[in-house]
Amino acid sequence: MGAPRGSGAVPRFWQGQTPKTTLDPALAGDLCAMFSEIEGVGGPGEDPSRGYTRSAWTAQDLALRDWFARRAGSLGLRVGTDSAGNQWAWWDSPHGPRTAVTCGSHLDSVPSGGAFDGPLGVISSLAAVASLQRRGLTPSCPLAIVNFSDEEGARFGIACVGSRVLTGVLDAERALGLVDAEGREAREILREAGQDLSAYGADPELLASIATHIELHVEQGRALADKGAPVGVATHIWPHGRWRIDIGGEANHAGTTPMGDRDDALVAAAALILRVREIALARGARLTVGRLGIEPGATNVIPSRVRLWVDARAGDSATLDAALADLAEWSPLNESLTPATSFDEDVRERLCAASTRVLGAATAEGTAAGHDSGILQDAGVPCGMIFVRNATGFSHTPREYATLADCTAGAAVLVETLEERTRAR
Structure with missing residues (x-):
C-alpha cells in the first residue's frame, strides 16, 4: 500500500522551497502534494490576503471531506463517519479496549483564515501513515486518522462541536438545534450532508478503544519562534x-x-x-x-x-x-x-523523546488556544500535541505561516511517535 506520489506540485505559500532541503524529502513531497490538492478549496484565488474560508458543512468543507476520504482510501485505510459527524480512516489490526493509536485534526477554518490551522494536522497524519507504509510497518494495534467536524465553531458559535458531541460534553439535541447566521438549523444542514441523525450523539465505545491520541497543529503564537525551535510539545491548554x-x-x-x-x-x-x-x-x-x-x-x-x-x-x-x-x-x-487541561504525562514524554531522537532536542510549552485533543483529554482519552513553529506568530488570519522545513520536522516527529507506539513487539 501507499499514497499516490505527488506530481511535484508545490502550494503557492511554499514556492521556492524544495522537499530536497528538508529532513525527509519523501515526507515533504507528500505534504506539498496534498496541500496543492486542496489549495483551491475555499482559497484566496489571486489575492492571498483573502485567506481561506471553509466553514463547517459548507460546500467547501464537504469538498475537503470528500478529498480526505479519497486520500485515506488511496492508503488502503477504511474510512467511515462516527455518530458525531467526525471522519475516521482506520488502518486495522486486532484490537480491544484502549489499544488504538489515533492522530489528526480538522479541515474547517475561520472566515479568511490561514492555510495551516487544522489542515496541517490532517495532512501530516496522512503523510505519516504513507511514510510508515514505505518503511514496511505492520502495526501491532489499530491506527486511525481523524478529521474532526466543526472545530472552529465559525458557523454555529461553539468550537469543537464534533469532539464535544462525540464525548457527550455537548448534548446532541442542543448541537442539532444550533442556528447559523442565515437562520438555518444544524439539524437541517447535517441531514442534507448525509449525516444519520437517528444515531447522532456520543460514542463511548469508540473513545474507550483509544489508547493514545496525538494532534499535530501549527503553533498559534510565536513562543517557538522566540525560542528558535521548529517543533514543540504541548504541556497544557488554558481554561477558556x-x-x-x-x-x-x-x-x-x-x-x-x-x-x-x-x-x-x-x-x-x-x-x-x-x-x-x-x-x-x-x-x-x-x-x-x-x-x-x-x-x-x-x-x-x-x-x-x-x-x-x-x-x-x-x-x-x-x-x-x-x-x-x-x-x-x-x-x-x-x-x-x-477547563484547564493538562495533557497525558506518558504521551507527553513519548513526544519529547521522539522529538529528541529526530531533532536532537525537545521544547515544551502551554497554549491558550483550544483543540479537539483537549476535549478528548478531559473525557479520559490520553492525548498529546505536537506544535509546528509559526514564523509570523499570527493565527486565524492569512498571515499565519510555517515553512516546509518546519512542517516536515513536525511530521517526522509524528512518524517517529506513531512507529514507536505501533511497532510490532
Missing part, C-alpha cells in the same frame, strides 16, 4: 470558553428621534466592549468580543437589541473566574467552557 450577553434598547427612527431621547442598544454594547478590554488588562486575562448580532439591523433604525459574544481565556481558572465575575452585572450566558 464563550459567553453571550444580550443588551436591550428601543427601536426608533434614526432621523426624527433626538439624540437625548434614544435608548440605543448598540451604544450600550460599545461601552460594554470597552469595559471588557479594561477587565482583561486589569485581570491579566484575554477577553475578546469578535461577534455581534444587531436588531433590527437597518441603517436608519436605532438598534433595539444587541447580542454579543465574549471569548474568555486565562492562564488559570482563578483568573478566568475573577474576570467573569467582573462581567456578572451583564448576566453573561455560558455557551461553552473548557
